[in-house]
Amino acid sequence: MKKTLIAMAAAAVAFTGYAAPAAAEGERFVLVSHAPDSDSWWNTIKNAIAVAGEQMNVEVEYRNPPTGDLADMARIIEQATASNPDGIIATIADYDVLSGPISDAVAKGIPVITINSGTIEQSKQLGALMHVGQPEYDAGKGAGEKAKAAGVTQFLCVNHYITNPASVERCQGYADALGVELGNQMIDSGQDPSEIKSKVMAHLQTNPDTNGILTLGPTSAHPTLAALDELGKSGTIHFGTFDISSEIADAIKSDVIAFAIDQQPYLQGYLPVVILTNLARYGVVPGNSINSGPGFVTKDNIALVEEYAGEYR
Amino acid sequence: MAETQSAAAPHKDERIREISSVRKALIRPELGAICGTILVFMFFIAIAGDSGMFAPEGIINWGTVSAQFAIIAVGACLLMIAGEFDLSVGSMIGFSGIMIALMTVHWGFPTWIAILVAIALALAIGALNGYLVMKTSLPSFIVTLAFLYILRGLTIFISIATTRKTIIGGVREAAEGDPIAWLFGGKVFSGLFVWLADMGVVGKFVAGPRAGQPVVEGIPMLMIWAIALIVFGHFLLTRTRFGNWIFASGGDAQAARYVGVPVNRVKILMFMFSAFCATIFATCQVMEFGSAAADRGLLKEFEAIISVVIGGALLTGGYGSVVGAALGALIFGVVQQGLFFAGVESSLFRVFLGVILLLAVILNTYIRRMITGER
Numbered sequence: 015m016k017k018t019l020i021a022m023a024a025a026a027v028a029f030t031g032y033a034a035p036a037a038a039e040g041e042r043f044v045l046v047s048h049a050p051d052s053d054s055w056w057n058t059i060k061n062a063i064a065v066a067g068e069q070m071n072v073e074v075e076y077r078n079p080p081t082g083d084l085a086d087m088a089r090i091i092e093q094a095t096a097s098n099p100d101g102i103i104a105t106i107a108d109y110d111v112l113s114g115p116i117s118d119a120v121a122k123g124i125p126v127i128t129i130n131s132g133t134i135e136q137s138k139q140l141g142a143l144m145h146v147g148q149p150e151y152d153a154g155k156g157a158g159e160k161a162k163a164a165g166v167t168q169f170l171c172v173n174h175y176i177t178n179p180a181s182v183e184r185c186q187g188y189a190d191a192l193g194v195e196l197g198n199q200m201i202d203s204g205q206d207p208s209e210i211k212s213k214v215m216a217h218l219q220t221n222p223d224t225n226g227i228l229t230l231g232p233t234s235a236h237p238t239l240a241a242l243d244e245l246g247k248s249g250t251i252h253f254g255t256f257d258i259s260s261e262i263a264d265a266i267k268s269d270v271i272a273f274a275i276d277q278q279p280y281l282q283g284y285l286p287v288v289i290l291t292n293l294a295r296y297g298v299v300p301g302n303s304i305n306s307g308p309g310f311v312t313k314d315n316i317a318l319v320e321e322y323a324g325e326y327r
Numbered sequence: 328m329a330e331t332q333s334a335a336a337p338h339k340d341e342r343i344r345e346i347s348s349v350r351k352a353l354i355r356p357e358l359g360a361i362c363g364t365i366l367v368f369m370f371f372i373a374i375a376g377d378s379g380m381f382a383p384e385g386i387i388n389w390g391t392v393s394a395q396f397a398i399i400a401v402g403a404c405l406l407m408i409a410g411e412f413d414l415s416v417g418s419m420i421g422f423s424g425i426m427i428a429l430m431t432v433h434w435g436f437p438t439w440i441a442i443l444v445a446i447a448l449a450l451a452i453g454a455l456n457g458y459l460v461m462k463t464s465l466p467s468f469i470v471t472l473a474f475l476y477i478l479r480g481l482t483i484f485i486s487i488a489t490t491r492k493t494i495i496g497g498v499r500e501a502a503e504g505d506p507i508a509w510l511f512g513g514k515v516f517s518g519l520f521v522w523l524a525d526m527g528v529v530g531k532f533v534a535g536p537r538a539g540q541p542v543v544e545g546i547p548m549l550m551i552w553a554i555a556l557i558v559f560g561h562f563l564l565t566r567t568r569f570g571n572w573i574f575a576s577g578g579d580a581q582a583a584r585y586v587g588v589p590v591n592r593v594k595i596l597m598f599m600f601s602a603f604c605a606t607i608f609a610t611c612q613v614m615e616f617g618s619a620a621a622d623r624g625l626l627k628e629f630e631a632i633i634s635v636v637i638g639g640a641l642l643t644g645g646y647g648s649v650v651g652a653a654l655g656a657l658i659f660g661v662v663q664q665g666l667f668f669a670g671v672e673s674s675l676f677r678v679f680l681g682v683i684l685l686l687a688v689i690l691n692t693y694i695r696r697m698i699t700g701e702r
Contacts, residue, residue, distance in 0.1 A: 075670065081626050
């Protein structure tokens, strides 16, 4: 049945003499992320690939699984491979699920750069050119060390993406640096802002000794700020977060948030496009993976960061 | 509308209205889906014909996605014809997957036992779904919506409580050498593809340990399951007495009871079949990717229902066809993957998807109304 239909459709196309438009000038790359549609953080990466695409005169497509389902992401990578791009940029959100599709792309001769989630070792195992990202456990540990210096003994890790192992690693690193058991100090907050806010409020009310908070991105940081405000605890709890946004920048300036860990997503989108383009054109490629973070944004360097928060930072 | 090919009367009977064979062919519920399929293929051959979408690798890609939709659509289709919905399909996928991974990786069960236990659990939950709907006379929408949350919550709870993770890997290693695991994650006809690659029809890998092997390894078992379930569902619905019972239960349950159809039993069995299909989906996914995650299957219940509706079934029950649902799944898969090959900007991609789905359903309904004369 399928075959007949294809044949019929092919005949119809041949009859009308319609040809698909020729590929645009320049190379074509595909970036596949694991982020659901609701995750606004990836906007910076979209901006980065737009800038890089324009500067390099290449075409970069952004793809993601709408609900964040990683099995769907594996299909998208397979699909990207089937469309024969000049390079694929992908996150390693779950090694088990994605190792097959990514190594197939490599085996087909498509250059792959991994970004964001995943480790340099995993990237190497897959045969990717390099990894551009921030080691998650180390970043969490870095945050925990700063928190320990500030005297944190009991904390709350607001995890809004509990199904991504990388997010748990951040909380785990934080806990390990403090030397306390993670236990139920990590909460599964969900993605809905009002739910996050009420869960944080409930946790802080039932655990009044909590003196440190770690949020894993603007999605959980913004409602947590609101929760602290409503509880009248703004500025009394040592508050660290991942990633930067204009609200987080304001909170850093007003001493509510101590620091934001910036993994500089702009570089994660921009560098692979530039590297892949140069590889395709001149055959040159850096020999090592690149750590785009962690960089700490504090009151001291906030002015520079703030201007581009949510856009390029 | 429960007229299927029952035994033809041997002599002319004035109680039977003559229907010409042309009209009989046109009155089939899947006609709209057939037209939709042709249109969709023509559209994508025109705009993405040279993008790799119709190369063997591309066909396997959208074929696999369509097969995924088809597996859950067959279950949803029979249940919908029987007059009920199952909104717990997506959560059931996550639940079954985690159960299999927990049993094999964490508790060290042989994979085949884990799969059978997961299927048994799913059948039990499907039966519970059906029993509650029958017993309480609540709409199945409400009862299965409750199970959408119950199962998802349980899945996340169980996986975190036992392993502190929501993604459980290592199933592939645990399933190695298992007598039935290949039935779900394996690929068949690989010899054919090696031959095709030697003939130059299929490309070969050029780098890495698999260099020289064909880029398409074989037909994934997922597709074989989809075809098997479609054939089974179609046969059950159109060639058996039970099929007539399904139509009758969904058409007018009370009237069906009067003529002796065990409506409750039919509906409960269909709830169980829907849960079974979800578990087959989950097992294939777990075996293919080697891991299970607590958030697998999000929104899949709607994708199943959408496939069935594109395929010409009525939301009110009593009318529809498995072949239609399968074509609906094919349309859905081709549109979803095809827009990517066509290079549509990803944020607009879902707008297109929605529009094309809407058009397919309108076309479908229009054709059906035109032909059957229903309003």
